[in-house]
Amino acid sequence: MSTFLYKADPVRGRQWAEIFAREQPDLEFRIWPDIGDPEKVRYLAAWVPPDDLEQRLPNLQVVFSTGAGIDQFDLSAIPAEVPLVRMIEPGIVDGMVEYAVFSVLALHRDMPAYRRQQAQALWHPLQVRAAHERRIGVLGLGSLGQSLLERLRLFGFDCAGWARSQRSIEGVTCFAGAQSLDAFLARTDILVCLLPLTEETRGMLGSRLFNALPRGAGLVHVGRGQHLNAADLIAALDTGQLGEAILDVTHPEPLPADHLLWRHPKVWITPHIASVTRPDTAAMAVLDNIRRFEHGEPLIGLVDRARGY
Template sequence: MVNVLFSAKPASWDEYEAPLHAAFEKACIDAQLGTDLPPEDVDYIVYAPSGPVSDFTPFTKLKAVLSLWAGVETMVDNPTLHVPLCRMVDHGLTESMVEWVTGHVLRYHLGMDRFITAQDGVWRAGSAAPLARDRKVCVLGLGALGSACAQSLVHLKFDVHGWSRSPKAVEGVTCHHGDAGLRDALADADMVALLLPDTPATESVLNAESISFMRRGGFVVNPGRGPLIDDDALLAALDSGQLAHATLDVFRVEPLPKDHPFWAHPKVTVTPHIAAETKAGTASEVIAENIRRGEAGKPFLHLVDRQAGY
């Protein structure tokens, strides 16, 4: 029997208890699962930073920490964590992210805001959108989420370019990497979607210089991480017309403070970190599979590279 500690907000336990038990049963894992197990008996921790555990020292038998979150920037530097850390790559979350990104790219491509906000009796003929193949969309970040979103846009026939810190290959996507590749990825882009992890190497990747590479009047969607964008540079680009609009789901401080200029800016849409969230049913299957692999001596899925930060 393996002992699995669930360490997250109490409300999460209500959501996850039944799906985890079902996933363990399906994977033929004999497990004791709970929120209050003796630390010295715990083999695995199903973990969120919002839970009660921050010091892993008492967990002397611990084999791995299995995150419920896709982002692990608050975990990688924990000095007490010396076992494998696995981030959550949940196909339910991925589907949600693909839907959100694709929806907002299409919203901008088709110019839907013009018609939603201008029901004023004026017949605006001649304002049809170009074909998707004539729009360049850049996806910054080609991990599991970024690649899935990029391929969804490829299927709609957009001219999709992607950028990552290290070389990647995604079918149908023109891939760029490294500092030198960022300019080419963003050059004349009509739309940019940010799906990078939050690391020192990616902070403010969208700044005054990189925004200037885009086609004038472009659009930004950010469901990735707040620190990926230089807020002041974004506001300046919106005010100058270099950018036409930005839809932001994540922010440097959350909830976004009421006095933040994003709330009142006419060219910013704020959504409250709702682009995608981990789904208890599918996430439980991922956790069960990783515990099965751990017990079988196989490599863990979605293992975090501590030096890279994701």
């Protein structure tokens, strides 16, 4: 009997174990560090894999990330012939879309400004803009970005997206490549970052990018904390180049209690809760990929190591 090894939150692991026992009882399920016979381990799901992976699990066939990203992985430590699969499941997509739609609507309808006015007992209506007059731009056009744009279009927003390679999405103006980034930013009133973290995107949310946006633009950051240069964000907010920022990710996490972002009046912070995997749907997504692997079918979420996502 082959073994599936889970190395992440053990509480969620026990929930996965129940689903595996019901759906694929011929696959032994173990939770790290109880790995059993290491030579029987064919599949590993982990947030961070164990050290010496190739020596420790010599017959490993597939590695699954328990999260949507893989930037926490040392790709050089995973054998080149072993597929690495990131998590794509309905719980992640639905949660991210909910959070990002909420954030865009909050900025569109000036909710952060009204919260500041409430603290001053100030009754002062602000001018309302129609959704079709508000230009939304999404950085990153993977499954999350496409799902978000599909939902935002229903409100009538003028939607655009940017990715490294060309995409085509109905009702969305798509930009591709570094040469088109400034044009994308120039037409974006509210920017949503859903980029994967790579060496090219690390620190991308900095002064150069902020200065390319229309003055007073809003930022919704739900990518990775390392995308953001916090000092540049604070400077852009202080000068009015950016109007508001909603951050669900920071670097480091948790953000130190004395960090200036906590107390900035134009920043909302949530503790990386925009989207989390649901144990039931995540386990079923992995089981589906195992079946695909065993039948020689394409894996959903297969990582392109050259691109880093």
